[in-house]
Amino acid sequence: MNSRNPQLNENGTLQHLLTTEGLPVSVLLHILDTAESFVGVTERDVKKIPLLRGKSIFNLFFEPSTRTRTTFEIAAKRLSADVINLNIAVSSESKGETLLDTVNNLSAMNADMFVVRHAQSGAAHLIAKHVRSDIRVINAGDGSHAHPTQALLDMFTIRRYKREFRNLRVAIIGDILHSRVARSQIHALTTLGVPEVRVIAPKTLLPKMVERLGVHVYHTMEKGLKDIDVLMMLRLQNERMTGANLPSSEEYFKYYGLTPEKLSLARRDAIVMHPGPMNRGVEIDSAVADGKQSVILPQVTFGIAVRMAVMSILAGNQT
Amino acid sequence: MQLPDAEELFQILAKKIRSAGIQNIALVGIHTGGVWLAQRLHQELNIQRPLGMLDVSFYRDDFDKRGLHAQVKPSEIPFDVEKSNILLIDDVLYTGRTIRAAINELFDYGRPGCISLAALIDRGGRQLPITPQYVGAELKIPDNQMLELQRNENDKLSLKIYDKTSNHE
Amino acid sequence: MIDPKQGIDTVQDIFIAKGKIVATGIAPDEFQASRIIDAQSLVVCPGLVDLSVRLREPGLEYKATLESEMAAAVAGGVTSFACPPDTDPPLDEPGLVEMLKHRARNLNQAHVYPVGALTQGLKGERLTEMAELFDAGCVVFGQPDGLLSNLRILMQAMHYASTFDFSVWLRPQEISLTHHGVAHDGEVATRLGLPTIPICSETIAISNIILLMKETGVKVHLCRISSAEGLSMIRDAKQQGLPVTCDVTINHLHLSDMDIGFFDSNCHLMPPLRSFSDRDALRHGLLDGTIDAVCSDHAPVDEDAKLLPFGQAEIGATGVELLLSLTLKWGLEMRLPLLKTLSKITCDSAQILGINAGNLSVGKAADICIFDPNDYWKVTSNSILSQGKNTPFLGMELPGKTKYTLVNGHIVYEKQN
Numbered sequence: 001m002n003s004r005n006p007q008l009n010e011n012g013t014l015q016h017l018l019t020t021e022g023l024p025v026s027v028l029l030h031i032l033d034t035a036e037s038f039v040g041v042t043e044r045d046v047k048k049i050p051l052l053r054g055k056s057i058f059n060l061f062f063e064p065s066t067r068t069r070t071t072f073e074i075a076a077k078r079l080s081a082d083v084i085n086l087n088i089a090v091s092s093e094s095k096g097e098t099l100l101d102t103v104n105n106l107s108a109m110n111a112d113m114f115v116v117r118h119a120q121s122g123a124a125h126l127i128a129k130h131v132r133s134d135i136r137v138i139n140a141g142d143g144s145h146a147h148p149t150q151a152l153l154d155m156f157t158i159r160r161y162k163r164e165f166r167n168l169r170v171a172i173i174g175d176i177l178h179s180r181v182a183r184s185q186i187h188a189l190t191t192l193g194v195p196e197v198r199v200i201a202p203k204t205l206l207p208k209m210v211e212r213l214g215v216h217v218y219h220t221m222e223k224g225l226k227d228i229d230v231l232m233m234l235r236l237q238n239e240r241m242t243g244a245n246l247p248s249s250e251e252y253f254k255y256y257g258l259t260p261e262k263l264s265l266a267r268r269d270a271i272v273m274h275p276g277p278m279n280r281g282v283e284i285d286s287a288v289a290d291g292k293q294s295v296i297l298p299q300v301t302f303g304i305a306v307r308m309a310v311m312s313i314l315a316g317n318q319t
Numbered sequence: 320m321q322l323p324d325a326e327e328l329f330q331i332l333a334k335k336i337r338s339a340g341i342q343n344i345a346l347v348g349i350h351t352g353g354v355w356l357a358q359r360l361h362q363e364l365n366i367q368r369p370l371g372m373l374d375v376s377f378y379r380d381d382f383d384k385r386g387l388h389a390q391v392k393p394s395e396i397p398f399d400v401e402k403s404n405i406l407l408i409d410d411v412l413y414t415g416r417t418i419r420a421a422i423n424e425l426f427d428y429g430r431p432g433c434i435s436l437a438a439l440i441d442r443g444g445r446q447l448p449i450t451p452q453y454v455g456a457e458l459k460i461p462d463n464q465m466l467e468l469q470r471n472e473n474d475k476l477s478l479k480i481y482d483k484t485s486n487h488e
Numbered sequence: 489m490i491d492p493k494q495g496i497d498t499v500q501d502i503f504i505a506k507g508k509i510v511a512t513g514i515a516p517d518e519f520q521a522s523r524i525i526d527a528q529s530l531v532v533c534p535g536l537v538d539l540s541v542r543l544r545e546p547g548l549e550y551k552a553t554l555e556s557e558m559a560a561a562v563a564g565g566v567t568s569f570a571c572p573p574d575t576d577p578p579l580d581e582p583g584l585v586e587m588l589k590h591r592a593r594n595l596n597q598a599h600v601y602p603v604g605a606l607t608q609g610l611k612g613e614r615l616t617e618m619a620e621l622f623d624a625g626c627v628v629f630g631q632p633d634g635l636l637s638n639l640r641i642l643m644q645a646m647h648y649a650s651t652f653d654f655s656v657w658l659r660p661q662e663i664s665l666t667h668h669g670v671a672h673d674g675e676v677a678t679r680l681g682l683p684t685i686p687i688c689s690e691t692i693a694i695s696n697i698i699l700l701m702k703e704t705g706v707k708v709h710l711c712r713i714s715s716a717e718g719l720s721m722i723r724d725a726k727q728q729g730l731p732v733t734c735d736v737t738i739n740h741l742h743l744s745d746m747d748i749g750f751f752d753s754n755c756h757l758m759p760p761l762r763s764f765s766d767r768d769a770l771r772h773g774l775l776d777g778t779i780d781a782v783c784s785d786h787a788p789v790d791e792d793a794k795l796l797p798f799g800q801a802e803i804g805a806t807g808v809e810l811l812l813s814l815t816l817k818w819g820l821e822m823r824l825p826l827l828k829t830l831s832k833i834t835c836d837s838a839q840i841l842g843i844n845a846g847n848l849s850v851g852k853a854a855d856i857c858i859f860d861p862n863d864y865w866k867v868t869s870n871s872i873l874s875q876g877k878n879t880p881f882l883g884m885e886l887p888g889k890t891k892y893t894l895v896n897g898h899i900v901y902e903k904q905n
Contacts, residue, residue, distance in 0.1 A: 006750050021679065033390065037374065040393040046427035049377040051387075100795050120797030121681040122751030130795070143799070144681030183681055207678040208686075312377075316386025 006128055013317045016128040016137040017310050019146035020188040028191060031309050032156050038305035038312075042078065051312055052081035055112040059085045060102070061140075062118040067276060068140055068150075071300070072115045075307035081112075099123060100130055107132050113315065114138070121145035121180075136314040144178045150275050151184035153306040155192060157299050158230055161271050165192040169227050171266075172215075173200045173256065174234030174283055175245075177207050181275050182234055190214040200224035201256065204245045221255070221262045228266040233258055233274040236283050249282045259285040263293065271295045320460075325468060325476035328439050328455030329356065333363050335453045336406070336437060345403050347371035349421050350392050352410030352468035355476065356439060360408065369397040371405075378420035400429030410468035412438035412454070415447035440478070442466055489532045492831035493847035502532060504854040507897035511850060525899075527858050530891055533830050535567025535598075535855035537837040537846045539735050539783035540711065541808050543600070545591070546584060547576025552788035552875035554588075557808070558597040560874035562901040564784075564809035565857030565890040567598050568838065568845045572632045573605040580605035580616045582624035589625040597900050599855075601841055603630040603657055606645045612636035615645055619652055627842055630657030632711065635693045637663055643700050650706035655842065659711045660693035660718065661759060670799040672714075672762040676745040682799060685760050690718045698725050701732065709840055710734035712785060714759035716769030723778045733840050734778075736770050737785040738807055738814035743767065743880055753794045753801035754880045757785075774832060775822055781837035782818070784811040788876020806876035810867065812859060813886035820887060826861065854897035863889040 007016045007023070014027055041049055057076045059069050069085060076083045088102060097105075103114065113136040116124045121143030128137040141147040155165075162168055170189055176182045176199050189197045190213070199210060200218045211217055218224030225231070241249040258272065272284075272294045280286045289296060345368040348357025354372050361370045376391040407421055418436060425431055437453035442460040460466050460480065467479050489512065490497045496512075503511040503519055510516055541561060544552040561569060571588070573579035579588065585602050592600035604626030608614045610633060618629055629649055635658065636642040649656045669685035671677040677684045694710065698721070701708050713719055713734050725732050739757055744764045748755045755761055773779045787804025794801050807814075811833055819829025838846030845855060864885045869877040893901035 030389065034387065037377070037391045037393040040395065041377070044428055049427065050423070051377045051382055098792060098796065118797065120799050122799070123797040125751050126753075126795070126797055142681075143797075144683075146681070178681075180681055183679070208673045208684065209675045209678055212675045213679065312387050316382055318386060 006125060009317075014313060015317060016124075016139075017148050017314065018124050018128055018137065018139045020148045020151050020184045020191065021146070022187075023191065025191055025193075028152070028155065028188060031152055031306065031313060032159060034309035034313060035156050035302070035305040038308040039302065041308075042301070042305055048078050048080055050080045052076070052079040052315055055081040055315060056110060057081045057083050057113045057115060057311070058106050058111045059083065059140075060088060060106070060114050060116045061086065062088045062099070062116070062123070063141070065117055065141070068117065071303050072138075072140060072307055075304050075311060078304070079308055079311055081311070099126065103127050103131060107135060111135055113311065115140050117141045119143055138310060138314065141180050143180065144183070145180050146184045147180040148184050149303070149307050149310055150181050151188040152310070153299060153303040154185055154232065154273060154275070155188050156302045156306050157273060157295055158271075160298070160302070161295060162229060165189070165194050168194050168229045169196045169198070170194050170230040170232065171198040171200055171218075171224055171228045172232045172234065173221070173224070173258065175205045175236050175240060176201050176210060176234070177205045177245075178237065178240065179234050183213070185232055186213050186215055198224050198228070202246070205240075222265060225262060225265040229270055231258065231263070231266060231270055231272045233272065233283050235275060235277065236279055241282065249279075253282055257281070257283055257285060258288050260287050260291070263288055273299055276300065320480060322478045322480060323456055323458070325439065325478045329359060329476060332356075332437060332439055332453055332455040333360060336360065337364055339453070341404065341406070343368070343404055345371060345398050345405050347373055347396065347405055347407050347421075347425065349407065349409045349417060350374040352439075353408045355468070355470050356410060357408045371396040371398065373421050373424055375417055375420035375424055378424045380416060380420070394424065396425070396428045400425060400431050402430070402432040405431050405434045406437055407434055408437045410439050411466050412436075412441045412451055413444050415445045415449035418449050419447055439468060440466065489848065490826055490830055491534060491848040492827050493534070493835035494849065495827065496848070497825070497827045502848065502856070504894070504897045507854055509848060509850050509852050509854050512848065525858065525892060527891075529862075530858050530860050531826065532856060532858050534834040534846045534848050535857045535893065535895065536565045536811060536833045537841060537843070538566045538569040538786065538808055538811055538833070539781055539837050539840060540572055540737075541566070541569040541784060541786040542574070542788065542804075543571055543588075544788060545575065545588065551790045551793075554591055555595065556873065556875040557786070557788060558592065558595050560806075560872070561598045561808045562893040562895065563873045563890060565812045565859055565893050566808055567855035567857065567893060567895050568601065568841070568843060569598060569808070570601045570603050570628070570841055572603050573610065573630060574632045578605045578610045579603070579626070580608050580610070580621075582617065582620045585621055585624040585626055596895075596898070598895060599845070601625075601627045601843065603628050603632075605629070606631040606649075606656065607636070607641065612638055612641055615641075615648055618649060618654055622652065622654065628655040628657050628709070630711070632657075632659055634659055634661035634663050634666065635696065639696060639700070643703060646700055646704040646706040646708075650704050653707075655707045655709055657709045657711055658697055659759070660690050660697055660713075662689045662693045662696075665689035665692065670756060670760065671748065672745040672760040674745055674763050676748055680748065680751065680798075687715045687717055687762070690715050690759060691721060694718050694721045698730065698732070701725075701730055707731040708733075711783075712737055712740070712759055713770065713773075713779060714740055714762050714766065716766045719769055719773045719778055723773070726778065733780040735781045735783045735837070735840070736774060736779050737783055738810055739785065739805055739880060740767065740770055741774065741782060741818050742814060747880055748798070751798040752880065753796065753798050754805060754878050754882065756798055756801045756803055757805060758803045771818060771822065774818070775824070781840055782811065782815050782832045783837065784808045786874070788874050789878045790875075791877065794878050804876075805879045806872060806874045807879060809872055809874060810879065810881060810886065812857070812890060813865070813888045814881070816861060816888040817886060854894055856892075856894040857890060858892040858894075859888050859890045861888050863887075865889045
């Protein structure tokens with residue numbers, strides 16, 4: 001029944017990055033500001049700095065994800081850390097080894113940091129709770145719960161293009177129910193002072209009492225996109241496209257897919273974001289994804305800098 | 320201790336650099352005090368090449384002990400480092416570790432032709448084989464004290480000395 | 489001495505001979521005490537009757553054993569308890585039940601009342617030999633994992649049970665609505681991204697059961713009510729005069745989904761912990777009698793099975809040693825006299841189970857719990873005897889510690905100082 005935020009130590013400094021929920025504004029801004037410096041580094045000829053030389057970072061991916069794993073790997077390598085990739089989805093868990101067994105084994109190999117992706121909500125919290133105190137844990141996505149580095153790179157992108165958070169209207173569109181990205185975005189946006197965050201989705205893709213997270217609920221793009229400055233699209237998983245959540249991807253695209261016509265309902269200078277990988281023709285039209293208002297590729301670039309910032313801050317914070 | 324006037328020291332330093340008559344030089348200031356000095360020198364000496372700035376936080380050797388500085392500023396080197404003649408500028412030269420970090424960082428931008436070093440004050444206590452080419456003054460400061468360059472709202476520079484409360488370079 | 493059944497709350501002696509209570513107040517003629525228990529400032533009440541204690545035997549001995557859990561029960565002042573059929577294999581054959589009764593009897597501790605499986609293997613396909621199971625020692629028949637997916641089988645099982653006037657114990661949960669859910673469909677699950685179990689999973693099941701009761705006329709006990717809405721349906725059914733009873737667990741009486749905090753797997757329970765207002769409704773429902781009894785829903789889980797992400801962690805909490813304390817805590821918070829509080833874990837639960845226990849009448853077997861209501865104790869893995877150390881109440885200070893437990897007049901537990 002411990003209610004202290006498990007990612008902060010007694011002094012309020014970041015020990016692990018597990019969720020954006022409950023993080024003070026100062027911690028979020030520190031990460032974004034530090035990331036600014038790393039953007040400079042990633043634009044140089046020599047993109048590597050010696051900050052984490054000699055540190056071992058383990059990418060523990062219990063759920064396959066090439067893209068996210070790669071961005072963490074690049075970030076770690078640019079910081080001169082040693083990176084070990086473990087695709088545990090196919091190794092230990094199938095041999096019956098428990099999550100904590102795996103973690104304890106790797107801890108014994110002198111790991112300094114774990115980057116964890118797991119299909120179960122709360123997996124990163126569990127690891128952070130039981131790991132040796134000098135090891136840092138970064139949640140790279142747990143179930144439908146959180147994906148904090150994605151949300152932070154989204155915040156970084158918004159700040160780059162919109163400068164201020166305090167005068168924005170932001171809409172998150174798509175499968176909110178199953179999305180760890182959406183949850184982390186909502187907490188980050190509300191913490192950073194965005195006055196109006198909307199979610200737009202059919203009722204089968206919205207969790208109960210979602211408005212308690214501080215968002216306004218819309219069920220149509222026509223109403224929801226009015227006066228919007230930032231559109232954050234979500235990926236629709238294949239398995240949700242037909243069945244109990246939605247009748248078909250075609251119907252979804254017709255009513256919730258982002259087309260140039262629907263985009264024109266938002267503010268003229270609105271930006272369009274997507275965490276990737278995109279389903280073109282399902283949640284987003286190619287004309288929008290590749291259009292002038294899309295900042296989807298810069299998101300990817302900034303993602304490296306933001307993950308470098310998170311890794312450096314965590315590695316530098318003393319226990 | 321009676322501290323010298325920082326503005327006077329700056330004039331001495333500027334004069335020394337000017338009289339050296341280096342051609343086609345590029346200035347790089349080290350955050351934060353070094354950048355203030357570099358900005359002033361850039362004007363004073365009428366330097367053509369754009370001013371560079373370094374925040375050496377990512378290159379420090381005490382990261383394991385102290386972590387990342389709270390406010391890291393982006394490094395900015397707006398000229399081609401390759402074969403350049405670079406003058407590195409810091410406010411207070413002490414152990415030499417900051418300069419080591421700065422030189423390392425510069426090399427990640429390219430291979431400079433030559434790097435020289437200017438400091439407003441050399442307070443001694445070197446831990447690395449680093450010697451400045453230009454100094455405003457040499458001033459022996461005990462190890463338990465910190466010497467810091469400050470700038471007020473009118474951009475006027477001054478020096479401040481105080482007892483160390485935490486480990487500083 | 490407090491006996492809710494007889495409405496007695498007074499300071500007086502109890503005299504025990506040959507395993508039975510022979511008198512209260514004044515000693516019978518020629519009574520010679522071979523041992524005197526000084527219970528000054530303590531409460532002497534009937535041994536507690538718990539409606540759900542899992543012994544994990546047969547089949548799941550790595551979680552707990554008969555020995556460990558029987559010792560835990562008497563340490564909690566529990567002298568009789570029902571044991572759900574969800575063992576491995578389930579209690580669906582007379583031989584299994586006889587073996588369990590035999591093993592339990594040999595330990596000479598609390599009385600064990602097996603709940604027979606309503607269907608073979610609890611699979612919901614074929615009826616069990618209920619009459620044979622009854623003869624072997626099953627007192628009631630149940631389906632603890634939730635409602636049968638096939639309502640026709642359920643109806644037939646209820647018909648069959650009613651033939652012999654057996655009670656049917658059901659946990660109201662519509663499986664198709666539970667799906668893969670692990671938490672209450674509310675703000676907490678939304679925040680934590682946990683798959684949810686809506687309240688209608690419970691209410692639709694209750695509705696079905698009530699309609700089937702009307703069809704079959706069977707007596708039903710609804711186990712582990714979790715929602716305010718479910719409770720109000722039961723209240724209505726009772727007002728209609730249907731023979732329905734229900735219970736609540738110590739966990740649902742005190743906790744809500746908020747207690748999950750940051751994925752505390754000890755709060756992975758079934759039914760899930762629901763909202764604060766549901767919890768409040770349950771507390772008042774117990775007070776006004778809509779809920780008939782409190783049970784521990786004791787489910788010892790081995791530590792490894794809880795050291796998993798919330799949704800993968802095994803369901804259940806240890807609790808038989810917390811039944812007394814957490815019921816007392818409820819009574820204190822509701823400002824109830826001990827007499828009323830204790831009825832929920834003595835005579836009222838005995839009546840649901842259909843056994844003559846949970847009272848201190850003269851002539852009855854001397855099953856007695858003696859506890860200190862003012863002794864606050866801390867729940868830790870050391871202070872719990874059960875092999876399962878998994879409870880959301882770890883670290884909490886709770887009122888009421890059992891000092892002595894007597895079964896058939898024998899001291900089966902005595903607290904060491």
